[in-house]
Every structure is written in C-alpha cells, then in structure tokens.
Amino acid sequence: MNAAAADWSAYDRPELRSAIATGLPGGREEVLLVAEGMHCASCVGRLRKLLGPQVQDLRINLASRTLEFVHDPRRQALSALLAQIDAAGFEPQVLAQDAGRTRARHRRRAELVRIGVAVIGAMQVMMLAWPTYFEGGAIEADIAALMRWAQLLLATPVVFYAGWPFLAGGWRALRERVPTMDLPVALSLLIAWAASALRVVTGQGELYFDAATMFVMLLGLARYFEGLSRSRAGERMRLLAGRRPLTAVREQGGTTQTVPLATLQAGDLLRVAPGEALPADGELLDETAQLDESLLSGESQPVLHRRGDTVLAGSLNLAPATLRLRVREAGSGTRLAQITRLLQQAQDDRPRVQLLADRYAGHFVLAVMALALGGAWYWWPQDADKALGVALAVLVASCPCALSLAVPTVHAAASSLLARRGVLMARPRALARLTQVDTVLFDKTGTLTRPDLAVAQVLPLAEHDAGACRRLAAGLERGLTHPIARALTAGTSELPPAQDIRLQAGGVSGRIDGRHYWIGAPEQAAQAVALPAGPQAAQASWLLLCQDQRPLALFGLRAELRPEAPRLIALLRGQGLAMELLTGDAEAPARALAARAGIAALRSRQTPEQKLARLQELQSQGRVVMAVGDGINDAPFLAAADVAVAMPQGAALAQARADVVLVGDSLSGLATLRGVARQAQRRLRQNLAWALGYNLVVLPLALGGWLTPWLAALGMSLSSLLVVGNALRLDTGER
Incomplete structure (x- = not known):
C-alpha cells in the first residue's frame, strides 16, 4: 500500500473513535498501531524523528513493531499522521482498543513505579537498620538518632505511596464492612509505621520500618507477578480483540472504498489484502484461499478453503494475493465476536469452590485480626516490643492471599490452555464436574458427523420431477438453520415463497401456492412409503415430501x-466412560454410523423430549452425564446435562446452554478437555492444601514470637507466588 492509494480518512469518523482510541483528559487520545516494515534501530530513529514533534508520549517497540502515542485530534487528524507514516514506508495498521486492556496496562505501569519506590526505599531502610540486627552493633547516640530519622523519611513514601493500593483497599473493606485480605495488610502497615514514627520522636524503642517497607515491596512484587499470570491466562482474549478489524475494503460499482466495520451489511463484496484479517464472516469468491485460523479454532496449520466455503472473521489471509468474499455476518454476528463473548462470560464465571474460598477468606481475615490482638494482649505484660512484633507477624504471615488465589489462578490457566487447543470453557465451574462424568450422550448430525449434509438421492413418487421436488423442499426449509435445511437449500435458486411455516415433531409444514406441503421422517407421514433397499440406501437418512398428505418424493441425505x-470413542471407552447415541435419524443409518464410530448403544427417531427424558433417566440412576450436541433441537437436552458440550456450528440457543464449546470443530478436544480437567482439580487441591497448611504452620510461629515481621512478609509473598506458579504448571504438565 502506498500513500497515494491508501484512504486513511475512515479513521477520523466518529463511529470508529471509541474502537481505535482511548480518551484521555484534555480531549487527547491514545492510539496503538503496528508499523509494518519496521525492522531495525534505524527504522525506529526515522519514526521518532517523524512523529516526535507531532505527538506526545511516543513509545516504539521494535520487537512487536508497535507504536503507541498520545495526540490531540483537534489539532491534527489521525488520518494525517497515518498518511505520513505510510508515506515514510511503514504501512500502519491501527489496532482495536479495549478500554479494560488500556486501564490494565496503565495500572501495571503504575504498579511498576510503586514497586520501584518500594525496592529503593526498602533497601535503604534495611541498610540504615542493620546495626539493630546484631548484638553489639551499638553506635553513637547522635548517629543512631540520625539513622532513625532517616528511616522515617525513607519509609513514609514507601508506606503511603507504594503501599497506597493496600491502604485504599483496607479502607474500602472497613467502609463496606466486608473483610478482605487488604484489611490485615493495611493494618499491619499503619501499625508498623505509626509505632515506629512515635518511637523515632521519643528516641527509644525498636523500629519496624524495615518490616513495613519490605512487606510493601514483597507484596507488591507478588501481586504484580500474579497479575502477569492472569494476563498470560487471558492472552487469547486480547489476541482475539487485537485480531478484530476496524475497517474493511468494500467493492462497489467497480471501485473500492475503506469503510468502518459497523457499516457492513450482508451481501457486501469485500477485498482482503495479504496478511490482513478478514473483517466479516462470508462466502469465499476466489477459487482457493489459505487462512490462518489458529486463534479461532486452535488449528496451528494453514487451512485451505475453496470457492463457496464459509470463511470467518479474524482469519488471516496467508495467500500472496488479495482475496474476495461476500459478507454473510458482520459485527456482533461473526464467529469471532461470539467466541470473544463466550471468553468474557467465562472470565465472569465464579465456580462454587471459589465462592466458598472467598467466603472463608473473609472469615479467616477476622480470625487473623482476633489472633493478632490476642497475641499482643498475651505478650504485652512481658514485653511491649515483642507484643507489637507478634501482632505484626500474625497480621502479615497469615494474610489469606494464597487462599484467595488458589482457585481463580487454576481456572484461568486451564481455560487458557484449553482455548489454545480449540476448546472454549464457557463456564469454568464445569471443570469440577468433568472429572465425575461417567456417561456421554452424543447427538448424530453435526456432532459425530460433519456439520454439512448432502442430498445424495432424490426419488420422485408422483408427477413432479426431481428438480421440482427439490425446489418445493427448499422452499419449506428456507430460513431454517438446521443442517438438513442447509442441505436441501444448497445450490437452489428461484425458490417458491412459502407461508405458515411450522416446525413439528418429525418435520416441517407450510403452504406453497395455496397447497399444504410437509417434509419429515417417512414414518411420521399419513401414508406409509417403502424406503429403498441396499447397503448404500441403509446408510442414508430419508425424508419424505408430501403434498396434502400425498407422497411426492423421497430425499436421501x-x-x-x-x-x-472412532479414535475419540476408543479413548473415552478406555477411560471407563459409557457412551450412547441419541438421534432423530432412522434406525438403519443411525446403526450404520454408530458401528463405524464404535458406539454400541443407540436410540433412533428421538424427539427433543425423548432425548431429555433419556438423559434424566440416567441422572436418576446416579449417572453424571455429559451431553454433546449441535442445533436448536438440542437446547433442552444440553440445558439439563451435568456437562454440556456444543459444536461450533450449533445454533446460538444450544451454545448459550453449553458449558463447553468446541470452537475447533473437532471432537478430539473432548479428550483434551477431560485430561486438563483432571489436572486442574489436582492443582486446585494442591493449592488449597498448601494455603491452609502454610497458615497452620506460620500462625503458631508468629504467635510464639519466633517469626519476625520481615520474615513473615517474605513467607507470605513466597506462598502467593507458589500458588500462582503451581497453577501455571498446567501448561507443561501431562496431557
């Protein structure tokens, strides 16, 4: 792309502002973009020279080829800056901005500044306090007084600036009367600083500035690394958000125009340049296209698509040429948007064990504060200094950080690992139930079989020829999303208009040209019809088209x-699971397919109500059932299952009731799912055991006065980091 050909004006449109820029005070905006063609330090220098005088807070990352800057759109349009970058030989690509991500990034920067203040302050305070660590380390009184005042001077910004998030969190806990782990942290910091400051003024007594500053430093580092681990676990959502295009090149009347994504409609013709992401779901118009779908499905290899295939928004065009597509779904209707919504839903999900851990963490905070008060009361008559040290050590060492982190870190790591393998945990709480599953119920069409059916044979039974019967059937099924409807309507044109379309058990009815038509399972028809015989016919699913109850044609799908x-079924059977096929299909094709898959138990011609009744029957026998289905008819079936798994082409209603969505369109994710679930439960139990065991050990030590406050701070921070690190072992553990 060159400056003459590029149209950057779309980025100045109001409907794009919230997506591409983060608003800042004073009307300024922060923009993040990729600069293609930035390869070396010289390139960085050229960009700095070009943009430095025009923008503020310019940050260039050579490794990721990204630019980030703040500009004032009232003084200079963003399109003008983009045109200058493009003219300099660096093709700019504006990245979608997520307000939550931007706030998190600024928060991490602020955390790093606070940690830096805490590290410098803690090191200096410890250097000044070192004489008190050793017996016989007394120094002259004037110098000792100076060093005590210096500790106060250095510790104050550490406690009140670097430690401000903990103090603010403690105040919120008091104000809202909800005990959180920030409360004992804030109390210990304030007690240590206030008692030490008073002793500096009076000139006598032991100081705890070293413990307070070290506590802020260690806890700040622990929380920062915990945030990084959560960020790592949520990387897929950020990558998906970054893959979301902001504009599209629309072809209209022989010309092209760059337009905001929000203006796209079904039927628009789009062009996608090499290396760019598809802006919408659509039909491929070129002969072939190679796409990178790794973020959508977990498939690491490029996927070859042919003319007429459905291609998905967020896929990258790997071909050396521009591809063309016709829009089917844009904006919130694309698969990319649906996956992103499910990921957001998963992040908001709070498993029962996490709710219990959070509840008991609150009770634990109150117990710790009571123990700290009791320890101080016990030691005060003997040694006031030791009483204060005991109280601080109990508050610090028993801070329930590890207990609160034990569950969410495991679920975040497990969800991230599964997402990279094409398995999306819509509800992470299902991980616990997955380890208890003993029975799997499979749907057939679109689940055990590929989602697309094909009409293999049309057998006319009356005066209409095969083509006319096909058009009548397609007219009845037009507008429906079931795989059968897609098969009957594929490749048909000039469909007759149908009225009064009704979905019934076993079929679809409607009126065409004043006559009543019905298509469905032959055994549901008013007149019996003999089905074709033979091995091939037995593997097909047959539908009967009737006109006013008179048979017109048989369709073999x-x-x-x-x-x-077959491999998945064998793996699940090896894990001791019972499997059963429930399908609305006829007995013969269902049994033929079940035999090829390796499933012995099956029930054919099942209505949605019968599928639900079978599932509930198994549950009444004490079975824990996982249901795997696709399509709107499976919605009640999935809703009642202990664990519900939906295929990616399934109807939105089915996916809304699913605990798990196999976005990779492959059943092999089920084996990965069970393995990760077992691993996650082990890590979760280990984390809870460690968090509880650690507190049972350190509490007696702190109450007995054997654990100093600074050692308590070190132990608490290491305990939190250990819990986070154990959760991240899911990435390298057994599969």
Missing part, C-alpha cells in the same frame, strides 16, 4: 463420519 470420532 448423507453425512460423513468425523475422522477423529
């Missing part, structure tokens, strides 16, 4: 068994 299905 075929679906290919997913290639990974």
Whole structure:
C-alpha cells in the first residue's frame, strides 16, 4: 500500500473513535498501531524523528513493531499522521482498543513505579537498620538518632505511596464492612509505621520500618507477578480483540472504498489484502484461499478453503494475493465476536469452590485480626516490643492471599490452555464436574458427523420431477438453520415463497401456492412409503415430501463420519466412560454410523423430549452425564446435562446452554478437555492444601514470637507466588 492509494480518512469518523482510541483528559487520545516494515534501530530513529514533534508520549517497540502515542485530534487528524507514516514506508495498521486492556496496562505501569519506590526505599531502610540486627552493633547516640530519622523519611513514601493500593483497599473493606485480605495488610502497615514514627520522636524503642517497607515491596512484587499470570491466562482474549478489524475494503460499482466495520451489511463484496484479517464472516469468491485460523479454532496449520466455503472473521489471509468474499455476518454476528463473548462470560464465571474460598477468606481475615490482638494482649505484660512484633507477624504471615488465589489462578490457566487447543470453557465451574462424568450422550448430525449434509438421492413418487421436488423442499426449509435445511437449500435458486411455516415433531409444514406441503421422517407421514433397499440406501437418512398428505418424493441425505470420532470413542471407552447415541435419524443409518464410530448403544427417531427424558433417566440412576450436541433441537437436552458440550456450528440457543464449546470443530478436544480437567482439580487441591497448611504452620510461629515481621512478609509473598506458579504448571504438565 502506498500513500497515494491508501484512504486513511475512515479513521477520523466518529463511529470508529471509541474502537481505535482511548480518551484521555484534555480531549487527547491514545492510539496503538503496528508499523509494518519496521525492522531495525534505524527504522525506529526515522519514526521518532517523524512523529516526535507531532505527538506526545511516543513509545516504539521494535520487537512487536508497535507504536503507541498520545495526540490531540483537534489539532491534527489521525488520518494525517497515518498518511505520513505510510508515506515514510511503514504501512500502519491501527489496532482495536479495549478500554479494560488500556486501564490494565496503565495500572501495571503504575504498579511498576510503586514497586520501584518500594525496592529503593526498602533497601535503604534495611541498610540504615542493620546495626539493630546484631548484638553489639551499638553506635553513637547522635548517629543512631540520625539513622532513625532517616528511616522515617525513607519509609513514609514507601508506606503511603507504594503501599497506597493496600491502604485504599483496607479502607474500602472497613467502609463496606466486608473483610478482605487488604484489611490485615493495611493494618499491619499503619501499625508498623505509626509505632515506629512515635518511637523515632521519643528516641527509644525498636523500629519496624524495615518490616513495613519490605512487606510493601514483597507484596507488591507478588501481586504484580500474579497479575502477569492472569494476563498470560487471558492472552487469547486480547489476541482475539487485537485480531478484530476496524475497517474493511468494500467493492462497489467497480471501485473500492475503506469503510468502518459497523457499516457492513450482508451481501457486501469485500477485498482482503495479504496478511490482513478478514473483517466479516462470508462466502469465499476466489477459487482457493489459505487462512490462518489458529486463534479461532486452535488449528496451528494453514487451512485451505475453496470457492463457496464459509470463511470467518479474524482469519488471516496467508495467500500472496488479495482475496474476495461476500459478507454473510458482520459485527456482533461473526464467529469471532461470539467466541470473544463466550471468553468474557467465562472470565465472569465464579465456580462454587471459589465462592466458598472467598467466603472463608473473609472469615479467616477476622480470625487473623482476633489472633493478632490476642497475641499482643498475651505478650504485652512481658514485653511491649515483642507484643507489637507478634501482632505484626500474625497480621502479615497469615494474610489469606494464597487462599484467595488458589482457585481463580487454576481456572484461568486451564481455560487458557484449553482455548489454545480449540476448546472454549464457557463456564469454568464445569471443570469440577468433568472429572465425575461417567456417561456421554452424543447427538448424530453435526456432532459425530460433519456439520454439512448432502442430498445424495432424490426419488420422485408422483408427477413432479426431481428438480421440482427439490425446489418445493427448499422452499419449506428456507430460513431454517438446521443442517438438513442447509442441505436441501444448497445450490437452489428461484425458490417458491412459502407461508405458515411450522416446525413439528418429525418435520416441517407450510403452504406453497395455496397447497399444504410437509417434509419429515417417512414414518411420521399419513401414508406409509417403502424406503429403498441396499447397503448404500441403509446408510442414508430419508425424508419424505408430501403434498396434502400425498407422497411426492423421497430425499436421501448423507453425512460423513468425523475422522477423529472412532479414535475419540476408543479413548473415552478406555477411560471407563459409557457412551450412547441419541438421534432423530432412522434406525438403519443411525446403526450404520454408530458401528463405524464404535458406539454400541443407540436410540433412533428421538424427539427433543425423548432425548431429555433419556438423559434424566440416567441422572436418576446416579449417572453424571455429559451431553454433546449441535442445533436448536438440542437446547433442552444440553440445558439439563451435568456437562454440556456444543459444536461450533450449533445454533446460538444450544451454545448459550453449553458449558463447553468446541470452537475447533473437532471432537478430539473432548479428550483434551477431560485430561486438563483432571489436572486442574489436582492443582486446585494442591493449592488449597498448601494455603491452609502454610497458615497452620506460620500462625503458631508468629504467635510464639519466633517469626519476625520481615520474615513473615517474605513467607507470605513466597506462598502467593507458589500458588500462582503451581497453577501455571498446567501448561507443561501431562496431557
């Protein structure tokens, strides 16, 4: 792209401002973009020279080829800056901005500044306090007094600036009367600083500035690394958000125009340049296209698509040429948007064990404060200094950080690991139930088989020819999303308009040209019809088209068994799981497919109500059932299952009731899912055991006066980091 050909004016449109820029005080905006063609330090220098005089807070990252800067759109349009960057030989790509991500990034920067203040202050305070660590380390009184005042001077910004998040959190806990782990932290900091400051003024008594500053430093570092681990676990959502295009190149009347994504409509023709992400779901118009779908499905290899295939927003065009597509879904209707919403839903999900841990953490905070007060009261008559040290050590060492982190870090790590393998945990709370599953119920069409059915044969039974019968059937099914409807309407044109369309058990009815038509399972028809015989016919699913209850034609539909299905069934059987196929299909094709998949138990011609009844029957026997389905008819079935798994092409209603969505469109994710669930439960139990065991050990030590406040701070921070590190072992543990 060159400056003459590029149209950057779309980025000045009001409808794009909230997506591409983060508002700052004074009307300024922060923008993040990729500069293609930035390869070396010389390139960085050129960009600094170009943009430095025009923008503020310019940050250039050579490794990621990103630019970040603040500018005032009232003084200079963003499109003018983009045009200058493009003219300099660096093709700019503006990245979507997420307000939450931006706030998190600024928060991490502020945390680093606070940690820096805490590290410098703590080191200086400890150097000044070192004589008190050793017996016989007395120094002259004037110098000792000076060093005590210096400790006060250095510790004050550490406690009240670097430690401000803990103090503010403690105040909120008091104000809202909800005990959180910030409360004992804030109390210990204030007690240590206030008691030490009073002793500096009076000139006598032991100081605790070293413990307070070290506590702020260690806890700040622990929380920062915990935040990084959470950030790492949520990396997929950030990558998906970054993959979201902001504009599209629309083709209209032989010309192209760059337009905001919000203006796209179904039927628009789009062009996607090499290396760019597809802006919408659509139909491929070129002969072939190679796409990178790794973020959407977990598939690491490029995927080859052919003319007429559905291609998804967020996929990268890997071909050396521009591809063309016709829009089917844009904006919130794309698969990318649906996956992002499910990821956000998963982040908000709070498993029962986490709710229990959070509840008991609050009770634990109150117990710790009571123990600290009791320890101080016990030691005060013997040694006031030791009483204060005991109180501080109990407050610091028993801070329930590790207990509060034990569950969410494991679920975040497990969800991230599964997402990279094409398995999206819509509700992480299902991880616990997955380890208890003993029965799996499979749907057939779109689940054990590939989602697309094909009409293998049309057998006219009356005066209409095969083509006319096909058009009548397609007219009845038009507008429906089931795989059968897609198969009957594929490749048809000039469909007759149908009225009074009704979905019924076993079929679809409607009126065309004043006549009543019905299509559905042959055994549901008013007149019996003999089905074709033979091995091939037995593997097809047959539908009957009737006009006013008179048979017109039989349609034979075929679906290919997913290639990974037999291996998955064998793996699940090896894990001791019972499996059953529940399908609305006829007995013969259902049994033929079940035999190829390796499933012995099956029930054919099942209505949604019958599927639900079978699931509830198994649950009444004490079975823990995982249901795997696709399509709107599976919604009640999935809603009642102990663990519900939906395929990616499934209807939105089915996916809304699913605990898990296999976005990779492969059943092999089920084996990965169970393995990670077992691993996650082990890590969770280990974390809870460690958090509780650690507190049972350190509490007696702190109450007995054997644990100094600074050692308590070190132990508490290491305990939190250990919990986080154990959760992240999911990435390298067994599969």
